[in-house]
Amino acid sequence: MIQPAITGTGVFTPEQTITNDELVVAFNAYAEKFNADNAEAIAAGEVAAKAPSSSEFILNASGIEQRYVMDKSGVLDPETMHPVFAARADEAPSMMAEMALDAARKALAQAGRRAEEVDLIICAASNHERAYPAIAIEIQQLLGAGGFAFDMNVACSSATFGIQAAADMVRAGSAKCALIVNPEICSAHLEWRDRDCHFIFGDVCTATLVEPAAAAQGAHFLIRSTRCATEFSNNIRNNNGFLRRTRPGQMADRRDMQFMQEGRKVFKEVLPLVSAHIAGHMEDEGVAADDLKRLWLHQANKSMNDFIGRKVLGRVPEPEEQPNILQDYANTSSAGSIIAFAKYSDDLAPGDVGLICSFGAGYSVGSVIVERV
Numbered sequence: 001m002i003q004p005a006i007t008g009t010g011v012f013t014p015e016q017t018i019t020n021d022e023l024v025v026a027f028n029a030y031a032e033k034f035n036a037d038n039a040e041a042i043a044a045g046e047v048a049a050k051a052p053s054s055s056e057f058i059l060n061a062s063g064i065e066q067r068y069v070m071d072k073s074g075v076l077d078p079e080t081m082h083p084v085f086a087a088r089a090d091e092a093p094s095m096m097a098e099m100a101l102d103a104a105r106k107a108l109a110q111a112g113r114r115a116e117e118v119d120l121i122i123c124a125a126s127n128h129e130r131a132y133p134a135i136a137i138e139i140q141q142l143l144g145a146g147g148f149a150f151d152m153n154v155a156c157s158s159a160t161f162g163i164q165a166a167a168d169m170v171r172a173g174s175a176k177c178a179l180i181v182n183p184e185i186c187s188a189h190l191e192w193r194d195r196d197c198h199f200i201f202g203d204v205c206t207a208t209l210v211e212p213a214a215a216a217q218g219a220h221f222l223i224r225s226t227r228c229a230t231e232f233s234n235n236i237r238n239n240n241g242f243l244r245r246t247r248p249g250q251m252a253d254r255r256d257m258q259f260m261q262e263g264r265k266v267f268k269e270v271l272p273l274v275s276a277h278i279a280g281h282m283e284d285e286g287v288a289a290d291d292l293k294r295l296w297l298h299q300a301n302k303s304m305n306d307f308i309g310r311k312v313l314g315r316v317p318e319p320e321e322q323p324n325i326l327q328d329y330a331n332t333s334s335a336g337s338i339i340a341f342a343k344y345s346d347d348l349a350p351g352d353v354g355l356i357c358s359f360g361a362g363y364s365v366g367s368v369i370v371e372r373v
C-alpha cells in the first residue's frame with residue numbers, strides 16, 4: 001500500500017491589508033450617508049437606519065484584527081464598498097490562477113519538486129472565478145504540470161476534502177504528485193455594507209503537495225488518516241450561480257447572491273458537529289488527546305476554536321498547541337487551517353502527531369491526522 005504524505009505547503013498573501021479601524025471608518029461613513037440619503041423614509045419607519053460598526057465588537061466577537069485583500073481601495077470607498085477588479089481578456093491569466101501559482105511554487109520549492117512532476121491539480125475553493133474551463137486546468141498549463149486537473153467546492157472544507165481526494169488517488173496510484181490549491185477571494189463575495197458580517201473575511205491562497213512518502217525529498221508529514229462528513233444546512237448560504245431566478249428589475253441588488261449566514265446558529269450547531277467528528281476520528285485511529293501535539297483548525301472565529309480546542313484536548317490548549325492566524329488573516333474560508341499548518345508545523349519532532357480540521361458551509365467538516373517524519 002502506498003503511504004501518502006504532505007511534502008510541501010505554500011501561502012500566497014496579498015500585499016494590501018485592512019485593519020479593523022480602517023474598515024469601521026469606511027463602514028460608518030457609508031452608514032451615515034445611507035441614513036442621510038434615506039432620512040425621510042427612516043423617519044416614516046419605511047427603512048431601517050443603519051447602526052454603526054465598531055472595532056471593539058469585531059475583535060471581541062471574532063478575534064480578527066486585520067485582513068489581507070486583493071483590492072483595498074474599493075472596499076474602503078464608502079461610495080463603492082466592494083473590491084474593484086479590472087476586466088481581463090480571456091487570454092490573460094485569471095486572478096485565482098495567479099494567486100495559486102505563487103502558493104504552488106512555494107509548496108513545490110519546499111518539497112524539492114519541479115512543476116513538470118506534478119500530475120494532479122485540484123483547485124479547491126469556496127468560489128470559482130468562472131464555471132469553465134476549470135481554474136485548475138489553467139493553473140496546470142501556467143505551471144507546466146502534466147496529468148489532469150479539476151475544480152472542487154466544499155466551501156470552507158474544500159482544502160481538507162481536496163487533501164482526502166488527493167491522498168486517496170496517491171494511495172490508489174492514479175496520481176504521484178498531487179497539488180491542492182485554495183485561492184480564496186472572499187472579499188468579492190462578502191457584503192461589506194452588512195454590519196453583521198462586514199469584518200469576517202480576507203483573501204489568500206494556500207497550496208499543499210501530496211506525494212507517496214517514499215518519494216519525499218525532505219521532512220514531511222505522513223497522512224495517517226482523513227475523514228470527511230457533510231450534513232445539509234441553509235445557515236451559511238450563497239445563492240450566486242447560473243440560474244438567476246429574478247423578477248424584472250430585481251437583478252441589480254440581490255443580497256442572497258453573496259455570503260449569508262445565521263452566525264449564532266452556525267456557532268451553536270457547528271461546534272458539537274466538529275467536536276464529535278474529531279473525537280470519532282481520533283478514537284478510530286487510536287490517537288488519544290495526549291498524543292496530539294498540534295491542532296490546525298479552520299480559522300473563522302476565535303471563540304469557536306477555543307471551544308473546539310478545549311473539547312478535543314480536555315483542557316485549555318497552550319497557544320502553541322492550537323495556533324490561530326485569524327487575527328492577521330480573518331476568515332479565509334478553506335485556506336485558514338492550511339495557513340496555520342504551513343506557518344506552525346516546522347518545529348514538530350519526528351513521530352509527533354497533529355490534526356488539521358476545517359468546517360463550514362454545507363455543513364461540512366474534514367479532518368486529516370498527520371505524523372511528522
Ligand code: COA
Nearest residue numbers: 052053054057061062156195196263264266267300301360
Ligand atoms: N459592530 C458593532 N456591533 C455589532 C456588529 C458590529 N459590526 N455586528 C453586530 N453587532 C451587535 C448586534 O447588533 C448585537 O447587539 P444587540 O445584542 O444589542 O442586539 C450584538 O452585537 C451581538 O450580535 P450577534 O450578531 O449576535 O453577534 P455574535 O456575538 O454572535 O457575533 C459572529 C457574530 C458572526 C462573529 C458570530 O456569530 C460567529 O462567528 N458565528 C460563526 C461564524 C462562522 O463560523 N461562520 C462560518 C463562516 S465559514
